[in-house]
Amino acid sequence: MKKLLIVDDEKHLRLLYQTEFEAEGYKVDTAADAMEALGMFEHERYDLVILDIKMPGMDGIEALGKFLGRDNKLPVIINSAYDSHKDNFMSWAADSYVIKSSDLSELKQKVKEAFGESIYEF
Amino acid sequence: MASDISKELLTIILAGGRGERLYPLTKVRSKPAVPFGGIYRIIDFTLSNCLNSGFRRIKVLCQYMSHSLDRHLKEGWSIFCRELDEYIDSVPPQQQFQETWYKGTADAIFQNFYLLDLIHPKYVMILSGDHIYKMNYAEMVRYHIEKKAELTVATVEAEMSRASGKLGVMQVDPTGRIVDFEEKPLKPKTSSAHSGHALVNMGIYVFNTDALVRNVVADAKRDTSHDFGRDVIPAMIPAHRCYSFNFVDETGGEILYWRDIGTIENYYEANMDLLSPRPRFDLFDPQWPVRAHIGQYPPAKMIRAASAQGKRAKLGRARNSIISHGCIIDGAVVSNCVISPGVYIGPEAEVEDSIIMHGTHIGAGCRICRSLIDKNVSIAPGKTIGYEPEQDSQHFMISENGIVLIPKDFKLL
Numbered sequence: 001m002k003k004l005l006i007v008d009d010e011k012h013l014r015l016l017y018q019t020e021f022e023a024e025g026y027k028v029d030t031a032a033d034a035m036e037a038l039g040m041f042e043h044e045r046y047d048l049v050i051l052d053i054k055m056p057g058m059d060g061i062e063a064l065g066k067f068l069g070r071d072n073k074l075p076v077i078i079n080s081a082y083d084s085h086k087d088n089f090m091s092w093a094a095d096s097y098v099i100k101s102s103d104l105s106e107l108k109q110k111v112k113e114a115f116g117e118s119i120y121e122f
Numbered sequence: 123m124a125s126d127i128s129k130e131l132l133t134i135i136l137a138g139g140r141g142e143r144l145y146p147l148t149k150v151r152s153k154p155a156v157p158f159g160g161i162y163r164i165i166d167f168t169l170s171n172c173l174n175s176g177f178r179r180i181k182v183l184c185q186y187m188s189h190s191l192d193r194h195l196k197e198g199w200s201i202f203c204r205e206l207d208e209y210i211d212s213v214p215p216q217q218q219f220q221e222t223w224y225k226g227t228a229d230a231i232f233q234n235f236y237l238l239d240l241i242h243p244k245y246v247m248i249l250s251g252d253h254i255y256k257m258n259y260a261e262m263v264r265y266h267i268e269k270k271a272e273l274t275v276a277t278v279e280a281e282m283s284r285a286s287g288k289l290g291v292m293q294v295d296p297t298g299r300i301v302d303f304e305e306k307p308l309k310p311k312t313s314s315a316h317s318g319h320a321l322v323n324m325g326i327y328v329f330n331t332d333a334l335v336r337n338v339v340a341d342a343k344r345d346t347s348h349d350f351g352r353d354v355i356p357a358m359i360p361a362h363r364c365y366s367f368n369f370v371d372e373t374g375g376e377i378l379y380w381r382d383i384g385t386i387e388n389y390y391e392a393n394m395d396l397l398s399p400r401p402r403f404d405l406f407d408p409q410w411p412v413r414a415h416i417g418q419y420p421p422a423k424m425i426r427a428a429s430a431q432g433k434r435a436k437l438g439r440a441r442n443s444i445i446s447h448g449c450i451i452d453g454a455v456v457s458n459c460v461i462s463p464g465v466y467i468g469p470e471a472e473v474e475d476s477i478i479m480h481g482t483h484i485g486a487g488c489r490i491c492r493s494l495i496d497k498n499v500s501i502a503p504g505k506t507i508g509y510e511p512e513q514d515s516q517h518f519m520i521s522e523n524g525i526v527l528i529p530k531d532f533k534l535l
Contacts, residue, residue, distance in 0.1 A: 062218070062219065064219075065218065065219025065220065066219055066220070068219070068220075068342065068343075069219055069220035069221060069222070072342055072343050072344075072345075073343055087239070087242070088235075088239055089235040089236075089238050089239055089335045090219070090235045090236070090239075092335050092336065092339050093339045093342065093343075
């Protein structure tokens with residue numbers, strides 16, 4: 001079973017994403033900020049990270065660089081309410097950049113695509 | 123005044139290499155900070171190219187042994203006006219995203235994406251800080267724009283012996299588009315223009331910024347050496363518009379001078395190249411001044427030895443040599459040498475085919491040949507160096523081509 005780490009500072013969104021992706025058949029962990037996520041990454045291996053950008057403390061762009069520093073093949077999907085972070089070149093290191101929406105079909109599709117293209121298997 | 127192209131462009135000079143094959147010159151300094159040609163440091167040639175091309179937004183990415191380079195940039199190159207958006211910034215590794223030093227040239231760019239974010243240039247020019255050549259980079263960028271290229275690689279035709287196993291070799295189609303790239307092939311394919319030559323990568327690149335970012339990101343996610351020459355460029359060639367900017371004289375098609383100072387042998391030969399009566403690389407070209415940070419020294423003088431007692435004093439002489447300011451040739455004979463500032467050579471000493479760096483003191487009666495003597499070395503009177511390899515090898519490293527290497531601050535008593 002593929003294991004996702006969802007990083008978002010909004011509690012209700014974490015709960016929503018967890019419910020939806022578990023229903024899709026994934027195992028899901030969540031983190032409320034980037035530091036917590038990086039700490040979890042030290043002890044657990046994940047197949048994909050869904051990453052918010054605008055969070056208290058370390059933002060998702062910086063966290064993305066640190067995730068890739070630990071595992072350069074880790075698929076990461078940015079899931080942000082804003083498209084302005086596309087100006088930041090490090091955001092181009094994400095596999096996809098999804099604008100947050102109540103309709104999760106695009107996010108789910110990008111997760112599927114990431115696994116389709118990824119050679120990352122355990 | 124900066125050219126219009128330069129306003130859309132950021133120049134990044136890669137100056138972080140360890141320079142192991144230049145040891146012991148790189149024992150205390152990075153390769154771009156190694157003194158060259160008497161009064162210069164190697165990076166001065168790339169920076170002078172930038173200055174003469176009108177490119178004045180420059181980031182120098184340092185890494186190993188960067189103190190000497192950083193000090194040189196501050197003392198010698200604080201010449202631009204930041205208020206006019208002109209600068210030469212020395213950038214040490216920030217470890218912003220990754221807790222490692224640069225794994226390769228492409229990783230150096232990946233780890234510094236934030237520099238591109240600050241400026242958002244349309245083009246990025248990537249240069250090496252350890253080459254000797256004169257190039258108008260503005261012409262290369264204009265070519266890049268004309269070709270609607272995503273990447274333009276400066277190339278030069280090199281003899282097979284220089285290219286084989288040492289340099290990246292390219293094949294181009296009649297329009298200049300690169301169709302094949304091999305990194306350091308043992309049997310390079312010849313270029314079409316000059317027989318016996320191969321078209322080699324000079325390590326000078328113009329990228330459209332978006333192409334640079336996308337391809338460096340793609341490389342960062344692969345298990346490669348994260349090097350432009352080995353990894354990024356070969357991967358780009360099949361799917362991207364990659365062009366060769368051939369480094370030849372515009373009028374006659376003559377191959378222009380370019381040397382990669384990778385080894386002690388290259389370093390020695392490139393210094394000696396300066397001594398020919400009409401060197402291919404001319405420091406006296408008023409159209410292309412090479413800037414140096416020299417410091418304050420009195421003029422050089424060649425004098426009759428003051429201390430020769432009881433016999434006729436010899437006149438200090440220099441033949442076919444570069445003698446920098448602050449040097450005293452005190453009744454000594456110097457032939458085919460490159461002598462940096464502040465060197466003293468004592469009475470009746472004979473020095474030939476050698477490179478002597480700043481502040482070195484050579485005592486009376488010494489005989490020295492084919493030696494590379496770093497800064498502030500002191501050699502007691504009467505010593506012989508470069509004539510007896512077995513004896514020299516007890517004290518010093520000797521390069522493959524037989525150059526005796528004396529490290530900085532060494533005292534030979």
